[in-house]
Amino acid sequence: MTRTVGLLGRELRAIWMLLLVAIVLFIATPDFLTTGNLLNVVLAAATTALLAAGQTFVIILAEIDLSVGAIMGLAGVAVAIVLKDHGFLTALLVGLLVGALAGLINGLLVTKTRMPSFIATLAMMSVLAGLTLRITEGNPVAVNNDSFLAIGQAKPLGVPAPIWIMVAGFLVFGFLLARSQFGRYVYAVGDNAEAARLSGIPVDRVKILAFVISGVLSAVGGFILTARLGTAQPTAGAGMELAAIAAVIIGGTSLAGGRGALIGTAIGAVLLGTIDNGLNLLNVSPFLQDVVKGLVILFAVFIDRNSGALSRAAAHIPRPHSRGTVPSSTN
Amino acid sequence: MGENGAGKSTLTRVISGAHQPNAGVLIIDGDEVRFNKPQDAMAAGIRVIYQEFRQNLFPHLDVAQNLFVLDLGGRFGRLFVRRGAMREAAKELLLSVGLDVDTAREVASLSVAEQQQLEIAKAISEDVKLLILDEPTAALDETESGFLFEQVRRLRDEGVAIVYITHRLKEAFDLADHVVVLRDGKVAMDESPDVLTEADVVTAMAGRTVEDLYPRHTQPTDRPRLELTDVSVAGAFESLSITVHAGEVVGIGGVAGSGKGEVPRAVFGLRRRTGGSVQLDGKTLDIRSPRDAIDAGIAYVTPDRQAEGLALGQSVGDNITLASLPEFTSAGWVARGSQRAAAAKIVEQLGIRTSSVDAEAGQLSGGNQQKVLLGRWVLRDPTVLLMDEPTRGVDVAAKADIYKIIDEQTREGAAVLLVSSDLPELVAMCDRVIVVRHGRAVAELTGEALSEQSVLEHALESES
Numbered sequence: 001m002t003r004t005v006g007l008l009g010r011e012l013r014a015i016w017m018l019l020l021v022a023i024v025l026f027i028a029t030p031d032f033l034t035t036g037n038l039l040n041v042v043l044a045a046a047t048t049a050l051l052a053a054g055q056t057f058v059i060i061l062a063e064i065d066l067s068v069g070a071i072m073g074l075a076g077v078a079v080a081i082v083l084k085d086h087g088f089l090t091a092l093l094v095g096l097l098v099g100a101l102a103g104l105i106n107g108l109l110v111t112k113t114r115m116p117s118f119i120a121t122l123a124m125m126s127v128l129a130g131l132t133l134r135i136t137e138g139n140p141v142a143v144n145n146d147s148f149l150a151i152g153q154a155k156p157l158g159v160p161a162p163i164w165i166m167v168a169g170f171l172v173f174g175f176l177l178a179r180s181q182f183g184r185y186v187y188a189v190g191d192n193a194e195a196a197r198l199s200g201i202p203v204d205r206v207k208i209l210a211f212v213i214s215g216v217l218s219a220v221g222g223f224i225l226t227a228r229l230g231t232a233q234p235t236a237g238a239g240m241e242l243a244a245i246a247a248v249i250i251g252g253t254s255l256a257g258g259r260g261a262l263i264g265t266a267i268g269a270v271l272l273g274t275i276d277n278g279l280n281l282l283n284v285s286p287f288l289q290d291v292v293k294g295l296v297i298l299f300a301v302f303i304d305r306n307s308g309a310l311s312r313a314a315a316h317i318p319r320p321h322s323r324g325t326v327p328s329s330t331n
Numbered sequence: 332m333g334e335n336g337a338g339k340s341t342l343t344r345v346i347s348g349a350h351q352p353n354a355g356v357l358i359i360d361g362d363e364v365r366f367n368k369p370q371d372a373m374a375a376g377i378r379v380i381y382q383e384f385r386q387n388l389f390p391h392l393d394v395a396q397n398l399f400v401l402d403l404g405g406r407f408g409r410l411f412v413r414r415g416a417m418r419e420a421a422k423e424l425l426l427s428v429g430l431d432v433d434t435a436r437e438v439a440s441l442s443v444a445e446q447q448q449l450e451i452a453k454a455i456s457e458d459v460k461l462l463i464l465d466e467p468t469a470a471l472d473e474t475e476s477g478f479l480f481e482q483v484r485r486l487r488d489e490g491v492a493i494v495y496i497t498h499r500l501k502e503a504f505d506l507a508d509h510v511v512v513l514r515d516g517k518v519a520m521d522e523s524p525d526v527l528t529e530a531d532v533v534t535a536m537a538g539r540t541v542e543d544l545y546p547r548h549t550q551p552t553d554r555p556r557l558e559l560t561d562v563s564v565a566g567a568f569e570s571l572s573i574t575v576h577a578g579e580v581v582g583i584g585g586v587a588g589s590g591k592g593e594v595p596r597a598v599f600g601l602r603r604r605t606g607g608s609v610q611l612d613g614k615t616l617d618i619r620s621p622r623d624a625i626d627a628g629i630a631y632v633t634p635d636r637q638a639e640g641l642a643l644g645q646s647v648g649d650n651i652t653l654a655s656l657p658e659f660t661s662a663g664w665v666a667r668g669s670q671r672a673a674a675a676k677i678v679e680q681l682g683i684r685t686s687s688v689d690a691e692a693g694q695l696s697g698g699n700q701q702k703v704l705l706g707r708w709v710l711r712d713p714t715v716l717l718m719d720e721p722t723r724g725v726d727v728a729a730k731a732d733i734y735k736i737i738d739e740q741t742r743e744g745a746a747v748l749l750v751s752s753d754l755p756e757l758v759a760m761c762d763r764v765i766v767v768r769h770g771r772a773v774a775e776l777t778g779e780a781l782s783e784q785s786v787l788e789h790a791l792e793s794e795s
């Protein structure tokens with residue numbers, strides 16, 4: 001069998017993990033499989049999922065964005081501060097601009113100064129997190145604007161607004177990644193940037209745009225969290241970058257670039273949320289929860305690596321496609 | 332010899348203990364042997380220099396440590412390595428294969444040829460009975476290859492049995508006492524080269540008669556298409572003036588390091604020109620990037636399809652349309668249907684062997700990958716086709732196909748600039764060949780004056 005490039009591949013492997021965890025929780029606790037609880041799982045996962053969606057673009061490009069949590073924190077605080085004196089739309093716009101600008105700086109650092117994205121975004125994470133603390137002096141910023149709070153607390157058709165936002169974001173950006181010219185360029189550049197450049201693809205612009213998308217979606221994640229809590233916590237984003245990256249990797253996107261899909265990231269984020277939820281329902285100590293999550297990430301990546309190796313080994317013996325080019329009848 | 336996938340590599344792996352045979356026996360010096368792992372074969376005196384030999388080297392360790400990497404725990408001191416003694420031993424060993432470099436140098440700083448000699452030195456540092464060389468000249472230039480042949484002959488005379496795997500007919504005829512051709516995992520020929528012609532070997536490899544390996548039938552026009560006037564690239568070449576007419580194939584020959592490969596890169600906007608001008612159909616072009624070049628109708632087939640040619644994890648279709656995606660895009664969205672249809676047409680036109688346009692490009696054989704790369708540009712109907720080593724590492728049948736594509740492109744009026752170190756290819760496919768030495772054009776050969784001998788002489792002639 002030839003491996004073909006398609007949607008139903010490694011990206012959906014995480015769904016088996018998700019089903020497994022769900023079945024275990026269903027047996028272990030009666031509280032798991034209730035509509036209210038399931039909505040809670042997805043609601044809690046929404047912020048991580050949005051950060052992870054932007055991260056997916058960056059990781060398919062074989063780069064990484066460690067600053068997503070810090071951007072989320074800064075954007076949340078920025079929105080809350082602007083809301084004190086200005087209206088809902090102005091605040092939203094400022095928040096989105098903060099995210100876009102941070103992403104733009106990341107993108108320019110990576111492309112124009114040729115800094116490894118790990119270093120550039122690590123530095124940006126520190127800069128932005130520090131800036132957030134400086135602006136707020138470390139204090140939470142309260143929000144009273146009802147239109148804004150609705151982003152986190154309204155329930156159109158009985159489903160919390162953050163879930164609607166998450167689903168809409170994944171649809172729009174999922175299509176962008178899979179079907180747009182920009183999306184196809186993301187895969188090509190991530191797989192082989194030199195080949196892309198020699199084919200006339202604007203490699204730098206593709207990378208910059210991906211970092212901007214990551215920044216903007218992180219800002220949206222910041223809005224949701226701020227609106228849900230009613231206050232902007234300056235340290236809200238701390239550690240979120242790791243959760244986002246974990247969701248992307250569990251979702252089957254390759255850190256080496258060129259492979260992945262947004263559907264996998266969505267499943268990865270929900271899986272992490274489900275584990276969180278289950279551990280809470282089972283009254284597992286919060287300190288132990290991080291241990292369990294770490295083990296799940298290791299397990300997911302282990303499965304991914306090894307099933308890949310197994311199917312590759314199977315595909316290579318015998319090697320039907322390395323056979324010499326016997327002339328076809330058209331010659 | 333044998334085409335890609337004929338079984339050469341698998342056979343090598345069986346002999347070197349990396350694969351176990353399903354049936355049959357291996358006999359060494361009259362004794363039947365069985366290798367369960369590569370170490371068993373090494374103990375029996377079998378060494379392999381793989382084509383990707385650089386994977387076996389530690390680029391950031393020095394020459395001496397690379398040579399004695401297996402002995403680091405004992406031979407030169409148990410706890411601390413006695414560097415002096417190790418370097419002396421290394422020096423002696425290297426001189427025996429004719430490599431005179433500082434043993435304290437980092438391996439990454441050596442040339443490819445020097446790294447290969449280091450690999451050979453490593454292989455013969457212990458008692459070696461059988462040395463297998465897998466396409467050893469793939470990355471070497473003429474001079475370096477000549478030196479390698481001397482080494483091979485010397486080892487043979489010292490009683491080492493040598494299996495030499497190559498795609499190049501000339502090497503097999505020059506070096507071998509026996510030519511074995513594999514095809515589809517079977518021995519298709521086993522003869523002394525004295526009773527063979529090159530055509531016999533090609534036929535055995537392809538399993539059919541390749542009457543026309545070099546199908547160059549199109550007559551060039553006298554309409555200038557691509558004109559380079561006094562073009563210079565600092566550090567690469569100087570004041571080159573080359574005119575390629577519509578329908579013409581102009582070759583550029585020269586040894587590695589002559590600057591020949593930089594010529595198409597300068598035209599394609601990958602190297603900044605430091606002087607001179609480039610004209611296309613009489614109009615002066617200011618090309619600063621591949622995008623500019625592509626928009627002007629110029630195509631460039633890179634010599635390194637793995638590193639900068641194909642996105643191997645993406646589909647065949649995506650690779651073919653990679654430079655043409657804007658044509659399948661409206662308002663930012665790609666029309667997947669017409670994109671796949673266009674790719675499928677190229678797959679059929681060029682005879683690319685793949686299960687579908689959705690197959691991963693990395694799964695194809697080398698020859699078919701090369702055709703995918705070529706297909707990317709054929710799709711664009713280029714007016715200028717720049718090619719650097721378009722048939723490197725490609726089997727005979729695919730080679731003939733690629734030459735046919737080149738000829739077809741010229742029939743449609745394309746101007747082709749062909750950089751190659753494959754002399755038969757240059758002589759047979761080009762209407763004119765320009766020989767470059769130390770960044771300067773030293774000869775323009777055509778008609779009777781164009782021969783493998785004359786290209787080589789001009790390429791190598793020492794500086795006066």
